[in-house]
Amino acid sequence: MAGQLDSASPSQLPHRSKPAEVTEQPPSSLAPAIGDNAGEAAESAASAGSDGAAPPSQESALEASDPRGLDTDSVGAPSSFSIGLSVDNGRDGDISEHGIQRPSSSVSATSSVYQFVEEFGRTYHAYKEGKYFMPNDIPEQERLDLQHSIAVRLFGKLALAPIKTPKRVLDIGTGTGIWAIEFANEHPESEVLGTDLSPIQPDYIPPNCHFEIDDAEDEWVFSHPFDLVHSRFMCGAFSDFPKVFRSAFANLAPGGWAEFQDYYVKMQCVDRSLAGTALERWNDLLLDGVARLGKNGLAVAKFKQQMVEAGFVDVVEKKFALPGNAWAKGREEKILGTMQMMNIMDGLHGISIGLFTKVFGMSVEEVEALIEDTRRDLQDRNIHFYYVVDKYERIWAETRIKGSKLFEVVLSGASW
Numbered sequence: 001m002a003g004q005l006d007s008a009s010p011s012q013l014p015h016r017s018k019p020a021e022v023t024e025q026p027p028s029s030l031a032p033a034i035g036d037n038a039g040e041a042a043e044s045a046a047s048a049g050s051d052g053a054a055p056p057s058q059e060s061a062l063e064a065s066d067p068r069g070l071d072t073d074s075v076g077a078p079s080s081f082s083i084g085l086s087v088d089n090g091r092d093g094d095i096s097e098h099g100i101q102r103p104s105s106s107v108s109a110t111s112s113v114y115q116f117v118e119e120f121g122r123t124y125h126a127y128k129e130g131k132y133f134m135p136n137d138i139p140e141q142e143r144l145d146l147q148h149s150i151a152v153r154l155f156g157k158l159a160l161a162p163i164k165t166p167k168r169v170l171d172i173g174t175g176t177g178i179w180a181i182e183f184a185n186e187h188p189e190s191e192v193l194g195t196d197l198s199p200i201q202p203d204y205i206p207p208n209c210h211f212e213i214d215d216a217e218d219e220w221v222f223s224h225p226f227d228l229v230h231s232r233f234m235c236g237a238f239s240d241f242p243k244v245f246r247s248a249f250a251n252l253a254p255g256g257w258a259e260f261q262d263y264y265v266k267m268q269c270v271d272r273s274l275a276g277t278a279l280e281r282w283n284d285l286l287l288d289g290v291a292r293l294g295k296n297g298l299a300v301a302k303f304k305q306q307m308v309e310a311g312f313v314d315v316v317e318k319k320f321a322l323p324g325n326a327w328a329k330g331r332e333e334k335i336l337g338t339m340q341m342m343n344i345m346d347g348l349h350g351i352s353i354g355l356f357t358k359v360f361g362m363s364v365e366e367v368e369a370l371i372e373d374t375r376r377d378l379q380d381r382n383i384h385f386y387y388v389v390d391k392y393e394r395i396w397a398e399t400r401i402k403g404s405k406l407f408e409v410v411l412s413g414a415s416w
Helices: 058-065 140-153 178-186 241-250 278-292 299-310 331-360 364-378
Strands: 115-119 121-124 170-171 191-196 209-214 226-232 252-269 313-323 387-393 400-403 403-407
Touching: 140 170, 140 178, 140 313, 140 331, 140 387, 170 178, 178 191, 178 209, 178 226, 226 241, 241 252, 241 299, 252 278, 252 299, 278 331, 278 364, 299 313, 299 387, 313 331, 331 364
Parallel strands: 170 191, 170 226, 191 209, 226 252
Antiparallel strands: 115 121, 252 387, 313 387, 400 403
16 A cells, blocks of 8 residues: 555555554655666655745755754655655556545534634634644635545554553644544543644544643643653644653653654655646745744654654654655555545645745735646646655653563653
8 A cells, every 4th residue: 555665666565454664764865666666766855946946945944934943954855765656657447536535523613612813715723823824714624634534544543653541642733633533432441632723623522532722832731641642744833843742751651652643745756757847836835934934844854863852762663655646556555645635735725825925925816826736736647746754653661670670660851
C-alpha cells in the first residue's frame, strides 16, 4: 500500500493492511523509488524552489519570523528512504473521487454557541483570534474528517504506539474531535479529552469523551497525568514545538506514551514533473507564508531530536509516502492519492485566501487565479508528487528490572 517505506522495490511490494515502518536518522536527502523497476534517484528537498520571481527563502523567512531560532535547522530534506511508490503508466484501475466515502464527526456542531470571526466568506476561531490561519467552518470540518480517514488508512489504525489500556488520553488540536471520539469508542475503559481553539466538536459523543477549549502552547494545568498524548498535523498551528513536547513530557504518567504525526509540507517528487508548475509555486508560497507567521512547515524533520531533548526515551520514527493524486501504481496507492488530492483541493481556498492576501499583499482575484491553476495541477497525473508523513512514538519512562529489585525510572526532563 502507499506509504510502506521499506527497502523492497514497488513492484515487489505486496498489498498489506498495515504500513511497514522505517526507523531512520534523518540525513540530508530523499531517495525516492522511480518507475516500475524502482530505480532510486536522490533529490534534495532543500534545493527545490520556485523558478523566476520566487518569494524569500524558507530559511530566511524563518529566521526573520522566529528570532529564537526554534525549528530553523529543520529546513533540510526529510530522511532518506524508499517511498514504495511507482508511476502508473497504464492507468490501472482508475479510482474516482466519487467513490471515496467522506466521514463526518460534525453531526451537531456546537459552533453556534460562539461568535466566530467572519472573513472572506469563511469563519475563524474567536478564542485567541488569529493564532491559527485556517477556517473552522463546515467545509473545513468536512475536510478535516477526510484528512482523518487518510491518516487512519495510511497508518493502519488510530495509534501506532504500543498502548493497551490507557486510563487517560489527551488529544491536542483535536479539530472536529473525530480521532478522540473513535479512540473513546475503541477504548471504553479510557477517559479521552480533546482540546482545541475552536469548539466545533459534535454534541453527541461517547460518555468517556470530553472536549475543552484550550491552547496547547500555553502552560498545561491538568490535574492528573495522561497515559497517552496524541497530536496530528499541527505544523500550521504551533510556533514552539519544543515547548509542546516539554509540556507533554511533564504531563505523562510513568510508562506513558506521546505520539505526534505531521506532514513535511514541502512537496516531494519522483522526477522533475513538479518543477515550474503552479502547484510548486503555491507550495513555496505556503511554506514562506506560514514561516512569516512564525510557523514551520518543515518542523517535523526535527521532532525526534527535540523530543529527545525534552526528555523522552525510546523514540520511534516512522515515515510514510502519501501520493498527491492517483498517479502512483496500485489500487491502494490510487485510493490514497485520490483522497489526498480531494483533501488539498478542498483546503486550497481556506489555506490560501487569508494567508496570501495578508502576508504577501495579493489581491483576492490573484489568489483565486492561483488556486484555479493549482487545482488544475493537483488533478494532473503527469505530476508525480507526494508528501512525506512522519509519525513518532515516544515513551516517557520505562520500568527496568535489575536483579531482584524493580526500579521505576522517572525522568526529570534531561536527556539520558
